[in-house]
Amino acid sequence: MTVASEAERRRLHETFAALCAIASPSGQERACANAVSSQLHAMGVGVSEDGAGAAVGGDCGNLLARIPGSGDRWLLFCAHLDTVPVAAPPEPVIRDGAWQNANEEILGADNKVAVATMLVLAQRLMEAPAEVGVELLFTVGEELSLAGAKEFETGVLRSSLGYLFDSAAPVGGVVVASPTHYRLAAELRGVAAHAGVRPENGRSAILAAARAIANMRLGRIDSHTTANIGLISGGSAANVVPERCRIVGEARSLEAARAEQLASELVECLTDAANDPECECDLDVTLEREFEGYRVRPSSVEVELAFDALRDCGHEPVATTSGGGSDANALRARGLAVLNLANGTERNHEPGERVSTSALESVLDVAFALVERAGR
Numbered sequence: 035m036t037v038a039s040e041a042e043r044r045r046l047h048e049t050f051a052a053l054c055a056i057a058s059p060s061g062q063e064r065a066c067a068n069a070v071s072s073q074l075h076a077m078g079v080g081v082s083e084d085g086a087g088a089a090v091g092g093d094c095g096n097l098l099a100r101i102p103g104s105g106d107r108w109l110l111f112c113a114h115l116d117t118v119p120v121a122a123p124p125e126p127v128i129r130d131g132a133w134q135n136a137n138e139e140i141l142g143a144d145n146k147v148a149v150a151t152m153l154v155l156a157q158r159l160m161e162a163p164a165e166v167g168v169e170l171l172f173t174v175g176e177e178l179s180l181a182g183a184k185e186f187e188t189g190v191l192r193s194s195l196g197y198l199f200d201s202a203a204p205v206g207g208v209v210v211a212s213p214t215h216y217r218l219a220a221e222l223r224g225v226a227a228h229a230g231v232r233p234e235n236g237r238s239a240i241l242a243a244a245r246a247i248a249n250m251r252l253g254r255i256d257s258h259t260t261a262n263i264g265l266i267s268g269g270s271a272a273n274v275v276p277e278r279c280r281i282v283g284e285a286r287s288l289e290a291a292r293a294e295q296l297a298s299e300l301v302e303c304l305t306d307a308a309n310d311p312e313c314e315c316d317l318d319v320t321l322e323r324e325f326e327g328y329r330v331r332p333s334s335v336e337v338e339l340a341f342d343a344l345r346d347c348g349h350e351p352v353a354t355t356s357g358g359g360s361d362a363n364a365l366r367a368r369g370l371a372v373l374n375l376a377n378g379t380e381r382n383h384e385p386g387e388r389v390s391t392s393a394l395e396s397v398l399d400v401a402f403a404l405v406e407r408a409g410r
Contacts, residue, residue, distance in 0.1 A: 036406070037347075038398050042154055046398050047391065049073070050133065050150035054126040054142040060116040060177045061092040066149075067115055070172055073153050074099050077160045086185035090175045096186050101159045103167035109408045110169045110196025110372065111155070111401065112183075112361050113148035114176030118383050132380075134388040143389040144382040145176070147397055148199040155401050165409030169193050173361055176200075179217065179324040183364035194370055195336055197404055199377040200360045205396045206349035207376030208340050209356045212363055213258075213286040214327035216297035220304050222315040226270070226277035236275025240268050242315045243279040246307035250300055259287035260357060261296055288355060290327055297321055325363040336371045343403035347396065375400065 038046070058066035071081045079099050087095040094115070122139035135141045152170050159168055169191055175181030201209050222243055227236030243266065252261050261284065268279030285300060287293035301319055308317035330337055332353060341351040354376070362374040378393025 036402060038154075038395060038402065042158065042398065043395050045157065046150055046154045046394060049153050050146060050394060051126040053146040053149055054124050054133070057120050057124055058116055058142070059119045060175050061090070063115040063174045064093040067094045067097055067172065067174075070097060070115070070149065070153065074156060077157055079156055079160065084186060086174055086182045089185045090178065090181040092174050094174050096174055096182050097172040098190065099156065099170040100192070101156060101163070101168045101170070103164045103409065105165045105167070105409065107165070107408065108167040108169055108193040109405060110171060110191060110193035110370070111148075111152050112171040112173065112196060112198045112365065112372065113152055113200070114145045114173045114182070114361060115149065116174055116177050117142045117144065118177050128391065131392070132388040132390040133394065134386065138385045140383065140385065141387040141389070143377075143379045143387055144202065145200050145377075147377045147379060147389055147394055150394075151199060151398050151401050154398055155405070158402070159405070164405050166405060167192065168405060169196075176361055179215070180359060180361055180364040183361040188365065188368045188370060191370070195339070195408070196365070196370060196372040197336075197340065198360055198362050198372065198374045199397050199401075200362075201354070201356060201374050201376040202379045202382040203354065203376035205376050205378045205393055205400065206344055207352050207354045208337060208344070209360070209362070209374040210330045210332070210337060210353045211288050211355040212327050212359055212374070213288050213357060214290040214293040215286040215324045215359055216284060216293055217322050217324045218283045218285070218297060218300050219280070219320045221278065221280045221318045222304075222308055224277050224313065224315040225275070227275045229273045229275050233275055237315055238275050238313050239279035239315050240276040242307045242310065242313040243268070243281055245310060245313065246304045247281070249303045249306070251296070255296060258289055258355075259285075259292050259296060261285040261300065286357065288327055288329070293327070325359050326367045328363060328366045330373065334371065336373045339404065339407050340373055340375060343400055343407045346403040346407070347399045349396070349400070
């Protein structure tokens with residue numbers, strides 16, 4: 035296997051730092067997308083943009099670039115341009131052998147490790163075409179329940195096989211199972227009243243919500259299943275019986291039927307609380323399946339190829355399951371054999387997010403190995 039040269043490793047770190055320095059929270063990916071497009075155009079690679087931005091309420095659509103190989107087979111790499119919200123400017127620095135933000139905030143390594151890797155891969159392929167052609171898909175709104183990938187028209191792709199580097203785990207991990215995810219949004223409407231003068235005339239929407247949540251099974255339900263209430267808002271003042279309360283939560287499981295069952299339980303708890311005579315409220319509930327889960331056989335082509343490429347790079351492959359979703363969920367639901375691979379990042383979505391310089395370089399080597407293996 036041809037590993038990255040010193041020049042490619044330098045380019046990787048420079049590209050990664052430059053990308054992380056561009057804030058790109060979901061819905062505001064334009065500046066990052068422009069930087070990616072500019073680099074690809076400078077290499078002589080054409081880039082197209084779809085209309086996903088308007089569909090998901092963002093300022094940019096998904097980008098697709100294509101680099102032909104000498105053969106007729108194609109391989110897809112996918113990465114998302116967006117990050118979770120940032121409260122402080124990203125200032126990438128290397129400390130103790132790892133990239134991190136100089137400020138107490140996320141770095142953006144999720145998923146700019148993969149974006150930078152794909153750009154350096156593109157440069158190599160333009161200088162020395164591989165046997166297999168490569169398609170590079172850069173999505174938007176991934177942190178918003180895979181919004182951009184859901185809007186992408188997969189029929190334009192020439193690839194049926196592909197990879198992401200979007201799992202925050204040591205390089206070598208191959209995500210062979212990912213959960214089905216349901217999103218719950220509920221609004222309870224009671225009756226406002228003066229809390230000190232005539233509270234008995236009111237019906238507290240917050241009390242109803244609290245009773246519902248108290249009866250819910252939340253947190254780790256079993257090894258495959260979790261549930262959470264993440265947002266609660268309501269009321270108008272301390273001396274007013276709250277007329278309204280809104281809650282947002284989720285249920286997810288590696289077993290699709292289990293996720294659906296648990297989501298239905300959350301709705302039942304809300305219904306029971308809203309019907310309680312002590313805090314009777316009107317209830318509006320929206321329950322949506324945000325993305326489908328998947329399980330991949332160890333003998334599948336995409337798993338075997340990933341394992342071979344990882345071994346080529348000196349890593350011992352590990353089949354893993356994930357409690358989170360990725361664009362792989364959306365693309366597999368459309369019939370593509372796409373897998374999510376570990377990218378070596380740590381503490382993603384948290385202040386202190388980091389990725390070691392060695393892990394970043396390892397991801398690049400794995401990408402090169404995947405292209406070589408696919409060409410065989």
